[in-house]
Amino acid sequence: MSNIFSEAWDWLGEPNRWSWSDPAGIPYRTVEHLSFSALSLVIAAALTVPTALWLAHYRRGAFLASSLVNIGRAIPSFGLIILFWFLASRWELNTDFWPLLIALVALALPPLFTNTYAGVISVDADAVDAARGTGYTEAQIMFRMELPLALPVILAGARVAFLQLVATVAIGAIVNDGGGLGRYIVDGFAQGRAGYGEILAGGLAVIVLALLCEGAFSLITRFAVPKGLNLENAKQPQTL
Amino acid sequence: MRAIVLADSDRPLFEWRWVERNADNILQRLGEHLALTATALAAGLVVSIALAVLSLRWRWFYPVALAGAGALYVIPSLGAFALLVPFFGLSFTTAVIPLATYTLLILLRNIVTGIQQVPADVREAAVGMGFTRARLLVSVELPLALPVVIAGLRVAAVTTIGLVTVTSMLGMGGLGFFIRQGIQTTTPNPTAIIVGIVLSIALAVVVDFLLWLSERLLAPWARKKVRA
Numbered sequence: 001m002s003n004i005f006s007e008a009w010d011w012l013g014e015p016n017r018w019s020w021s022d023p024a025g026i027p028y029r030t031v032e033h034l035s036f037s038a039l040s041l042v043i044a045a046a047l048t049v050p051t052a053l054w055l056a057h058y059r060r061g062a063f064l065a066s067s068l069v070n071i072g073r074a075i076p077s078f079g080l081i082i083l084f085w086f087l088a089s090r091w092e093l094n095t096d097f098w099p100l101l102i103a104l105v106a107l108a109l110p111p112l113f114t115n116t117y118a119g120v121i122s123v124d125a126d127a128v129d130a131a132r133g134t135g136y137t138e139a140q141i142m143f144r145m146e147l148p149l150a151l152p153v154i155l156a157g158a159r160v161a162f163l164q165l166v167a168t169v170a171i172g173a174i175v176n177d178g179g180g181l182g183r184y185i186v187d188g189f190a191q192g193r194a195g196y197g198e199i200l201a202g203g204l205a206v207i208v209l210a211l212l213c214e215g216a217f218s219l220i221t222r223f224a225v226p227k228g229l230n231l232e233n234a235k236q237p238q239t240l
Numbered sequence: 241m242r243a244i245v246l247a248d249s250d251r252p253l254f255e256w257r258w259v260e261r262n263a264d265n266i267l268q269r270l271g272e273h274l275a276l277t278a279t280a281l282a283a284g285l286v287v288s289i290a291l292a293v294l295s296l297r298w299r300w301f302y303p304v305a306l307a308g309a310g311a312l313y314v315i316p317s318l319g320a321f322a323l324l325v326p327f328f329g330l331s332f333t334t335a336v337i338p339l340a341t342y343t344l345l346i347l348l349r350n351i352v353t354g355i356q357q358v359p360a361d362v363r364e365a366a367v368g369m370g371f372t373r374a375r376l377l378v379s380v381e382l383p384l385a386l387p388v389v390i391a392g393l394r395v396a397a398v399t400t401i402g403l404v405t406v407t408s409m410l411g412m413g414g415l416g417f418f419i420r421q422g423i424q425t426t427t428p429n430p431t432a433i434i435v436g437i438v439l440s441i442a443l444a445v446v447v448d449f450l451l452w453l454s455e456r457l458l459a460p461w462a463r464k465k466v467r468a
Contacts, residue, residue, distance in 0.1 A: 070398065073395070073399050074440075074441045074444035075402065075437075075441060076401075076405040076406075076436075076440045077402070078408075079416070079437035082419050082422060083430075083433050083437060086422065086423060086433055089428070167316030167317055167318065167319075171318050185318055189325075196326040199322045203318075203322025206316050207323065210316050211315075
């Protein structure tokens, strides 16, 4: 048992393990992991937030908002990655980038959409009417009132989505040259018993990264929410 | 482990022939998938009930348990498997532990919320009739909390069924076996991938429906006001 820990320790001390530029390096893989997750989150947010804002403002698509998150939960991310990898290889696209990216964006859509929708819906209707009465256009209501007021709920959705992304990038290592820190785990699995040190160290690295991201997100949520909006009072719909 | 073979472009996306030929195997993998899901949910439920009982007895314990379950929930599945493999090998145990821990957050929260929603006068009536603390929990509080508990169980079940596919990386079988098999054979087999994904989603939908149905049958008084 104890030699597993020493194997993991030795693995951490291997040459280039702390390199920012060598693919063996933990910092290199961390950057890769985070940039993949962040890029997918940004794309997914660009697709969903305006759509959900518009739909919720005009009270359309309520069924979509309520069912999307359940559908999203039922779709196995692992299957999605492999399916897209297969399609990309069939169409002779770059199999290292597109399949994982598209699968990740698809995974991040449901929590972002549902939370944006729920956040906008929960904005006080009287306040919206008051704004309309003072001459706000519909676009101004959406972007100056509903969006900022819904921000805590949207960020809660982004947090759920991002954690899912961080977890899924790791799984992506199975078809992908990258795969961030998941690379070590998948490579370790391929070596059987000899890979246990690498598996353990890689697993710890992924877990630490996820916990740090969670911490960072709670800080962002605290600072990015408009003054006067108390997070405690913000209605948090079911985000799990 | 990385498949390097490029897809054979002649192979159609879906072949019924393959499904027919592999019917037995599909049933077996479906069974494995269900066994993993059921074990994880049962273990998660037992632990959550224990944590909920402690949370209701000592108020300070609830935020602690919730924070612990929240931290476990944040752990990426592959990371959790990686942490356990060196100790439990590529085994059922390694697969079940993370799956069970992911259910704790939602189950604990829903059990405690459900029990807290039991009207105080109902509880007092039971105590007045001489119910012990344990009997109060088992025959009054838990049944009345059932709709909320089942709502949590539905979310947990659907999430777990999706996650079980990942355990195929541990050689655990289940429907993820087909998803992996699809890219491991010399010519990638899209039918296997699609069968794995579609059956996993179908299983989630069916289990979700059955749980919904059981809630209707077990708690017919609560038709109107159920929310997770």
